[in-house]
Amino acid sequence: MFLxxxxxxxxxxxxxxxxxxxxxxxxxxxxxxxxxxxxxxxxDNVAGVQREWWYHGTGxxxxxxxxxxxxxxxxxxxxxxxxxxxxxxxPVEAAVPDTPAV
Amino acid sequence: MKDIxxxxxxxxxxxxxxxxxxxxxxxxxxxGLATAYYLAKNHGVKDVAVLxxxxxxxxxxGRNTTIIRSNYRTPEGAAFYSRSVKLYEQLxxxxxxxxxxxxxxxxxxxxxxxxxxxMQERAEVNQLLGIDSRVVYPEEIARLCPQINxxxxxxxxxxxxxxxxxxxxxxxxxxxxxxxxxxxxxxVEIHPYTEVTGIERTSGRATAVETNRGRVEADVVVSxxxxxxxxxxxxxGVRLPITTHILQAFVTEPVKPFLDVIIVSAQMHVYxxxxxxxxxxxxxxxxxxxxxxxxxxxxxxEYSARHxxxxxxxxxxxxxxxxWTGLCDLSPDYSPILGRTxxxxxxxxxxxxxxxxxxxxxxxxxxxxxxxxxxxxxxIAPFALERFHTDELVSELAAAAVSH
Numbered sequence: 001m002f003l004x005x006x007x008x009x010x011x012x013x014x015x016x017x018x019x020x021x022x023x024x025x026x027x028x029x030x031x032x033x034x035x036x037x038x039x040x041x042x043x044d045n046v047a048g049v050q051r052e053w054w055y056h057g058t059g060x061x062x063x064x065x066x067x068x069x070x071x072x073x074x075x076x077x078x079x080x081x082x083x084x085x086x087x088x089x090x091p092v093e094a095a096v097p098d099t100p101a102v
Numbered sequence: 103m104k105d106i107x108x109x110x111x112x113x114x115x116x117x118x119x120x121x122x123x124x125x126x127x128x129x130x131x132x133x134g135l136a137t138a139y140y141l142a143k144n145h146g147v148k149d150v151a152v153l154x155x156x157x158x159x160x161x162x163x164g165r166n167t168t169i170i171r172s173n174y175r176t177p178e179g180a181a182f183y184s185r186s187v188k189l190y191e192q193l194x195x196x197x198x199x200x201x202x203x204x205x206x207x208x209x210x211x212x213x214x215x216x217x218x219x220x221m222q223e224r225a226e227v228n229q230l231l232g233i234d235s236r237v238v239y240p241e242e243i244a245r246l247c248p249q250i251n252x253x254x255x256x257x258x259x260x261x262x263x264x265x266x267x268x269x270x271x272x273x274x275x276x277x278x279x280x281x282x283x284x285x286x287x288x289x290v291e292i293h294p295y296t297e298v299t300g301i302e303r304t305s306g307r308a309t310a311v312e313t314n315r316g317r318v319e320a321d322v323v324v325s326x327x328x329x330x331x332x333x334x335x336x337x338x339g340v341r342l343p344i345t346t347h348i349l350q351a352f353v354t355e356p357v358k359p360f361l362d363v364i365i366v367s368a369q370m371h372v373y374x375x376x377x378x379x380x381x382x383x384x385x386x387x388x389x390x391x392x393x394x395x396x397x398x399x400x401x402x403x404e405y406s407a408r409h410x411x412x413x414x415x416x417x418x419x420x421x422x423x424x425x426w427t428g429l430c431d432l433s434p435d436y437s438p439i440l441g442r443t444x445x446x447x448x449x450x451x452x453x454x455x456x457x458x459x460x461x462x463x464x465x466x467x468x469x470x471x472x473x474x475x476x477x478x479x480x481x482i483a484p485f486a487l488e489r490f491h492t493d494e495l496v497s498e499l500a501a502a503a504v505s506h
Contacts, residue, residue: 047394
């Protein structure tokens with residue numbers, strides 16, 4: 001267990017939040033099947049600092065990005081991401097049991 | 103007679119690493135050791151080294167909840183695990199080592215009409231493949247497991263269950279030790295505390311591994327490292343569709359034999375069995391976030407104890423003896439990733455999530471065949487890594503999402 005600082009509500013127990021997967025890069029406009037499946041299924045799954053999406057499910061409902069060291073679960077920072085120019089990085093479906101991936 | 107009390111080494115102490123092996127297996131757990139064992143036994147490939155970064159069986163093989171079953175949802179999965187159960191049934195005799203496999207039956211409870219439909223589907227898939235598996239209703243559950251609380255005051259009333267008579271529990275450490283001894287006797291070298299730090303490739307082909315004890319050349323490299331798969335396969339330049347999560351379990355203090363069947367509830371995210379030592383062994387669900395930090399959480403203990411008491415209120419005075427966690431490599435479709443990768447002669451056993459232990463002998467036989475003959479056995483063809491590139495998934499969510 002660890003604390004996560006919601007940019008809106010402040011530090012709360014991780015159980016209040018839903019993990020929504022590592023931050024990924026959108027595929028090109030007209031992706032090949034390979035580019036699309038790379039985006040949908042394949043993950044960096046780093047042992048180290050990871051940028052990831054969280055959703056404050058039982059709190060304010062905010063989607064935000066955290067930087068967390070997956071080796072220690074130390075949260076280095078949390079932020080509301082700037083909308084990127086042209087295209088908004090859409091959150092990824094997490095491969096967790098209560099959200100069937102297929 | 104006095105020999106039965108004599109302590110003897112089960113396998114040779116590690117020697118010097120050779121400069122070259124026919125096959126290098128990364129990971130000294132049940133999958134890696136089974137692959138090495140069957141390579142030597144079935145194919146006569148004996149120039150094999152098993153490299154393990156810690157002690158033998160220190161990862162998921164020593165941390166699982168020891169359940170063996172084959173009542174899966176997809177025909178591919180059910181056929182595969184069914185062969186594994188059959189191999190497990192003979193493994194004690196094969197290894198000349200008592201693995202204490204007891205097939206006392208396995209009940210997956212259904213608490214809703216939708217769950218009953220899923221159980222019916224699973225029963226039908228299983229029966230078509232000749233697997234002993236059927237839907238039972240509360241009267242029969244009461245006969246199979248009189249200890250369970252069937253009401254009237256339940257949070258989630260039990261409507262029925264999938265009953266799988268060949269399901270059972272096994273002594274998990276014994277599986278690892280038996281396979282290690284069998285492999286060692288056949289000539290395989292076992293190298294604990296040998297961490298792989300790099301994998302060399304020459305023109306798209308794995309040729310050598312770099313370890314903390316020096317460089318080793320190999321014709322074939324096999325990765326069987328569960329939670330660390332992304333990292334080890336990354337060394338070979340193979341990207342995986344895997345996320346690493348922790349799974350937790352705990353045991354209570356030992357009591358007299360009380361429960362023989364295994365009880366699983368997907369609704370309550372809990373599975374309960376009593377070990378041969380008398381401890382109640384209770385496991386739950388993975389933590390939803392990815393992490394490599396193997397440390398337990400208090401909410402896990404709280405909710406799994408609460409849910410266990412819903413099923414077995416008699417256990418209310420039992421104390422928790424110990425808890426532990428292990429790393430799980432979750433794949434997007436809850437099926438394993440097994441066999442070839444895009445790097446030639448670099449094979450993988452990964453994506454086992456929370457259900458890898460029950461597959462050890464079948465992974466060993468099929469991977470050994472792949473390594474020895476270069477042909478992918480039909481049984482594991484549906485589980486190739488390639489399926490994620492071509493989007494042909496084998497969804498086992500219905501039968502594997504509860505981690506046992």
